Amino acid sequence: MTTLEIELFPCRSDNFGVLVHEPATGATASIDAPEENAVVDALIRRGWNLTHIFTTHHHTDHVEANLPLKQRFGAEIIGPKREATRIPGLDRPVDDGDRFDFAGHPVDVIWTPGHTAGHxxxxxxxxRLLFAADTLFALGCGRLFEGTPADMWRSLSKLALLPDDTAVFFGHEYTLSNARFALTIDPGNADLVARAAAIEEARAAGRFTAPTTIALEKATNPFLRAGDPEIRRHLDLADAANHEVFAEIRARKDRF
Structure with missing residues (x-):
């Protein structure tokens, strides 16, 4: 099996664009379609032809370029069955537990409700790749527009079970703000303190913070650490259920 090539680039004001290319066949997938020109420019830069769009959820900043890119390249659009009527140009609806083939590389679909109901x-x-869009960010998670805290906690818990060395690509460059917030929740975490300093330096130099890894998020992302005794003590929620601790962290982030 050949190694996939990945192109990461900015879209819109703070979205990430991601292209995944299989060199032996020339197959190229865009993870979501935030902005036509940015995706086309990246394809031209790499000399690739778009064959697929992997849509994660229906929000405009992730599907705006679906139809223009489909018309231009004839790309097949794969996306969430539970949001099928809201995904422009959807060709292949997929759901939790489905597996499909991308140029010889198996792709597993994980339903992660919370940010949207069908994400x-x-x-x-x-x-060892995960495209998490707006469910899991570096040091953060998506806002709960259509799901409950319990929904999102279950979704994040699914992702936390993936192998530690899984590289995680996410939908937005929110990491600097997320790091500053995380320090208010988990101030005694030495790994987080060191990571936050590195993020400050990286963003000051204009470097991206993607990808992250499952291991790094489990060690430093407060949204994955609702069971941590120090966080629970800090929030005065020592005896609460994990999803209740998560809900408090999410509510504080919404006000941050």
Whole structure:
């Protein structure tokens, strides 16, 4: 199995664009379609032809370029069955537990409700890749527009079970703000303190903070650490259920 190539680039004001290319076949997938010109420019820069769009959820900043890119390249659009009527140009609806083939690379679909009711992530187990969009960010998670805290906690818990060395690509460059917030929740975490300093330096130099890894998020992302005794003590929620601790962290982030 050939190694996939990945192109990461900015879209819109703070979205990430991601292209995944399989060199032996020329197959190229865009993870969501935030902005036509940015995606086209990246394709031209790499000399790739778009064959697929992997849509994660229906929000405009993730599907705006679906139809223009489909018309231009004839790309097949794969997306969440539970949001099928809201995904422009959807060709292949997929749901939790489905597996499909991308140029010889298996892709597993993980349903992660919370940010939206039908949000899905794409996991490539052989390649140790996860495209998490607006479910899991570096040091953060998506706002709960259509799901409950319990929904999102279950979704994040699913992702936390993936192999530690899984590289995680996410939908937005929110990491600097997320790091500053995380320090208010988990101030005694030495790994987080060091990571936050590195993020400050990286963003000051204009470097991206994607990808992250499952291991790094489990060690430093407060939204994955609702069971941590120090966080629970800090929030005065020592005896609460994990999803209740998560809900308090999410509510504080919404006000941050």
């Amino acid at each position: 899905i992530c794409y996991h490539l187990p052989k390649d």
